[in-house]
Amino acid sequence: MRRVLGLIGAVSLLVTGCSGAASEPVQSVPPAATPSATSGKFKVETVTAGLEHGWDVGFLPDGGLLVPQRPGKLALVRDGKAAEVRADFSDVLVKGEGGLLGLAVSPDFATSREFITCQDHQEGGKAVDIRLVTWKLAEDGASAAKVKDLLTGLPVNPSGRHSGCRPTFAPDGALLVGTGDTARASIAQDRHSLGGKVLRLDAKTGNPLPDNPFIGSADPRERLIYTYGHRNVQGVAIRPGSGQVITAEHGPSFDDEVNLLKPGGNYGWDPSKGGTDTSYDESVPMTDLKRFPDAVSPLWTSGKITEAICGAAFLTGAQWGPNDGALVVTALKGQKLLLYHLDPAGKVLQVTLPPEFDDKFGRLRAARTGPDGALYVTTSDGTDDKLLRVTPA
DSSP states (O other), rough: OOOOEESSSSSOOOOOTTOOOOOOOOOOOGGGSOOOOOOOOOEEEEEEEEEEHHHOOOEETTSSSSEEHHHHHHHEEEETTTOOOOOTTTTBOBTTTTTTTEEOOOOTTTHHHHEEEEEEEEEEEEEEEEEEEEEEEEESSSBEEEEEEEEEEOOTTOOOTTTTOOEOOOOTTTTTEEEEEETTTTTTOOTSSSSSSEEEEOOTTTBBBBTTTTTTTTTTGGGEEEEEEEEEEEEEEEEETTOOOEEEEOOOOOEEEEEETOOOOOOOOTTTTTTTTSSOOTOSSSSOOOTTTTOOOOOOEESSSSEEEEEEOOOOOGGGGGGGEEEEEEEESSEEEEEEEEEETTOOOEEETTTTTTSSSSSSSEEETTSSSSSEEOOOOOSSSSEEEEEEE
């Protein structure tokens, strides 16, 4: 039987760790407390295999798909075949969670052939920063040339820990970028740092947009900030028809969060405990409402466990039936896909776990909705990783 989680506020899931063992039953509230909508069946097809930590999916006008891989490789997928795109990624710091990360195809790709990556950067083997880089794909798709460093100076941990980094275009053309706090105690609350934030910028210039919440600041970095107080944002999705920005964020050993962004909002992560601790104390709340009474509470939290949620996307189109408009979030540690039904204000009404995914494909990272209306998901186990295409059954 389909497993359904009715939600009133926060919900805890019983999950396995990274071992891939069978999941325990999921807790649920009585049926009377849940909405009537339930998840339908899904068809999952392997588009291509042989990838290595596919981090994101970008869609090209001709039907091709770009898949960045964390070890510093880029694949162009056409007709089920993945070909390596030649590009100079020799300056990518591939360490731990760091490497070649998120990717966003420029809205004007048909004329510019540009796309943007987020990547850890090293020089002479030394970690320098995390940066956004603009690339131009050759006409034949066989190679890509660097156009420019679009934005530099995002903090980096030499270990690669908590690198973020997910870029997503909003309907108004703004580039939203979720970043990580690089496992440093004070960064998330520091509005003079670009780590532990969601940034909002012009994708051509790298400049902050004129209606950003801190545009009046004397610090050019603070002018880029849309929200702050985040731990490690892994998914950024725009809700169709509403403009709501939803993020998926890693908790420590508890409280993964799905958040609705409010411009200028503080999301309450502060392992420095008000600047009194330099040790990165991960026992603090993900959203510390005692220290920050005005912090924005999450739409959903995993409670006492962590799923290591990652990519986020919305299902759109009548073909999805009762799931039209639902939010999809992938899980790395949890090795599952979570499906959230939201009310118009963004409140989570119900979460379902499609059994087609539960512990069947390993760690799931990217989630993007394609122009064909299908959902595309990548696996991230490091060996023979796959690009999956999901449609209603």
